[in-house]
Structures are given as C-alpha cells and as structure tokens.
Amino acid sequence: MTTTSQARLAIEARGLVKAFRTVRALDGLDLSVPTGGVFSLLGPNGAGKTTTIRIFATLTRPDGGVARVLGHDVTTAPHAVRSGICLTGQFATVDPSLTGTENLVLQGRLLGLARRAARARAVELLDAFGLTDAAGRPVRTYSGGMQRRLDIAGSLVVAPSLLFLDEPTTGLDPASRIQVWGAVRWLVSQGTTVLLTTQYLDEADQLADRIAVIDRGRIVAEGTPGELKASVGSGVLRVQLANIRDRDRARQVLGGALGIPVARDTDPGALTARIEGPSATEASARGLSLLSREGIEVAGFALGQPSLNEVFLALTSHTAQSRYEETG
C-alpha cells in the first residue's frame, strides 16, 4: 500500500460489482481518478454511470469490490467520505417549496455553519450565480436553468473536495449550460475534483481533463480526450452531403476512390472515413472531385481528428452503433 499514490487519488475503485435483480449494472469496474481537474465518465444509457457515482457517493453499497473515496472506504467509513463530497444529481435536488435563500441556508446549517455564517454565505452565492432577484421566491417558480444553478450553488456552500455532477446540464438551454460550465471551471480552479457524467460529448470535450468510457458495467477505455481520439484513428474525413438521399451512392463512390471503408455518420446526411498517413489530403481531394463528377453535391467537408462522438461509438459499438446503424 503506497500512501503517496493513495493520497493523490481522489477515487480508487477495484473490481466493483453491483447487480439489480436480473441486471448486472457493474461488472468488475476498475477506476482511478486523480486529485484535481475534471474526470468524465462517458457511456451509453444503462452502461452503469449513475450506479458508479451512487456507490462513490455512499448511496448504494457495492455487491463486490472495493471503493476508496478521498482515502476512505465507502462501505466502512461512509460518514468520513460524506464529509468531503457533494452530489448534484440528475434532478435539481433543491426543495421547491423553499426559497432560494432558505435552500442555501439549509445546506449551510446541515454542513455545520452557524446561522449567521450560513445566511451570509447564501447571499454571497446567490449574487455570484445571478439569483439575487429571485432569492426570496419559492424555487418552484424558478426556470430549469435557475434551479440547476441554485443546485450547484448549494454544492458550493462549503466547497467539497470532490463534487459528483451527474448530467448537470441535461435539459438546459445553451446559455445556462455555459453558465454551469463556468461554475465547474471555477470550482476546479479552487482545487475541487469533479467527477462528471454526461450524455453530451462536447461537454466532456469542453471540461474533462481525463475521460473514462464505461460500457456494460466496465471501463473500456481511459485517457485524455486527445489520447482517446488518437486511439480510434489519427485522421477522419467527414463529408456533409447537400442531399440526404445521395448518401448510399456517395458512400460507394467515396469508398471506391479512397480504397477504405466509409461509414455512415450519426448525422443522416454525412459520411465519415478514417484516413491516415501523409497521403490523406491528396486522397480526400481525389474522393471529393469524384463525388462532384458523379453529380453528388457536397455541402461541406472536414479533415481532422475524430470527434469524441466517433470515439464513443467505436468504443461502445456493440450497443450504441448498432442502434445508429439500424436507424441510419
């Protein structure tokens, strides 16, 4: 047991198993989350993201395996774990019948702040999150974005060492998403470690320092966003067609020109092909000119690193991609 490496890890999980009746939600999950920064868990619905977070947040007991959070075992020392964490779930966990101020004061009092300190902190946080005008209103009158912001403000009443953000921006409008991202970045700059789950790959791309891809209850890949993209392929040609109906014909033409398989993108009007090596630019140009000679109009094209979308689909192919292929 090396104490130095343990102190540096915010989360360390070995062989986590959790079954719900017939479903094996976690099937030997190993995970190491370093202290500091944003660590993102990506995976299709039902892959085990939420179960993993709930085990780390001491809400669910694992059937097997060990999880240490902030150096404490989640099953034998849950109170010690809770002293350093905060959970912001998929739903705003604020109380709709209480006002914004009351919600934050409640949180502060439960975390051990004196009455006056809790009140002062609530005023400060409401101001920081642009909620001062709504401070005295019951939360049920808030918009979705305001509730989420209040929820995150609540998790900052006393900044936790480790914050679990379970799909923090699901259902938010773009402006609110950017505000939530700002709050997460600020929190990280203050030294909090964030474990983020999200359905939005651009969100992981924007925020995460490291990403683990979870599928069928196991970690199937882990690394920086750059590493994950590189693991799937160094280059990708993406062609956006003007007319969706041309796609199957274009796929044949392009495949013939490039001499490699061309895949249907998740976008029904687009195709992608993995091209690597120094001749990538030339081959792409050849393929594109052939498309125009065949009378297939191209609305746009790009040559570059694969998106996290493609990484995600490649790594979780048996579940996610088959679904996309069927519909595409």
Added chain:
Amino acid sequence: MTATIAPRTLTEPGRDASPRPRVLRNSLTMAWRAMLRIKREPEQAFDAIAIPVLFTLLFTYLFGGALSGSPRQYLRFLLPGTLVLTVLLITVTAGLSLNTDRARGTLDRFRSLPVWQPSVVLGGLIGDMGRYVLATGLVVGMGLLMGYRPPGGAGGVVLAVALILVFAFSVSWIWTALGLALRSAQAVTVISFTVQLPLTFASNVFVSPATMPGWLRAFVNVNPVSHLVTAERALMDGTPAASQVGWVLLASAVLVAIFGPLTMRLYRSDRQG
C-alpha cells in the same frame, strides 16, 4: 435576467471538521425545514385545520343526540375521541413528504451529506408536531365554544394533548416506513388509509364496545387506539388514568421499536428509478 457567474468574489468558509454527526443540531435544522414547508405550502396545514373543525362539528351533531342528553354530556364522551381521530388522520403526511423527497432526489442529497442520517426523518416528525398542536388546539377550542367544560381542568387537557402527541409521533413511524417502501404518493395514501380505517373506527371512539360482536370486541379491546381514547377520557375527566396511560406509552414504545429501525433500513437501502 441572466448574469455571468463571478464567483471569484467568494470567500471560503471552512467545513465542519467534527468527525461525528451532530444529532440535535441536524434534527432541529431538519425540523426547521419541515416548518418552512408548512408555511410555504398552506395545503400541508389545511388538513390540520379542516379535519378538526369538520370532525368536531359533524360528530357532535351527528352522534350527540343519539348518545346522550345534553351537549355538555355528549361532548364529554365524544371530544376525546374526536381529538384522537383527528390527529391520527393527519399523521400520514409524515410518510407522504418522505415519499416526495425520495422521488425528487432530495433524499439522495441528504444521504450524501455528513449529517446524522436519522435526523432527516426525525426532523420531519418534530416539524409535524406543530401541525398536531394546531389541530388539537382547534378541536379543544371548538369544544369549549360548544359548551364543553372538561372536569379534569386545563391540566388534564394539557396532559391529554401531550399523550396524543407521543402516540402520534410513534404512529408516524408506520407511515415513514410506508412512505419509503412504496413507490408513489398515491400508494402511500391508499395503503395508509386501509391501515388507519380499522385502527381508528374499530375502537371505542364513538361507541362503547359492549354492543359489538365478540370477535370485534376482542380487537377493539387490544387496539391501542382504544386505550388511548380511554386514557384521554380519563385525563380530561380528571379520573384515574395511570394504567391506560401506561398501556399507551407501552404501545408507543413498541411501534417505535418496530417501525423506527424498519424506516431507517428502508432509508439506507437504495432505490433507483
């Protein structure tokens, strides 16, 4: 209006370093939350006002004439029972609010906080005491207006109310367990009603068990609600009540001993969507 987040102005209060959860403080904070909810959601207080008023009026004039001669006489028999019935009916809210807390995810937040976990349930029950006091005050107040003069005096009434509060607190643990075990608030309402109905009506609230068939009388005689009503009548009449009070306290202890740990077990068990 959406403002940009500028949290750099924030200072950083230290986290409570105490390694042990704070039992009393956490419970009182959770009780404060329950009181705020009653204040913000008048519907929650509505049953604590409407039921006592309705029951007192209804039962007095419905059964009063049939039971005994003058209002003062039948109120003396009916009012303690009305008091018990009223409070027991509104105890179900304890289970309903826990059920909605779980559905909303609020319980997850509390469960991941470094607080004394039973305070989340206990605080709600302490907050409910406010509703019970309101309800008992209304029943007694209306009784006085209608001519009820308790022979046991103010002291007897205060003791009677205190005993009801103890029993209501204990019965609440049945509903907290149900509220956590069942999925929807509707299920909690339906199931609690089927438990409440025999407990309250198959008792001596309205009539003496002497005229009932043997099997029913056997149930009525062991029903803790009957003992509670008898104790209430004795306290408010100023007659000896010690043994009945003893039975009620014993029944209360048994209820808490069974449903307290059951509630906390259900509270700790994880139920995902």
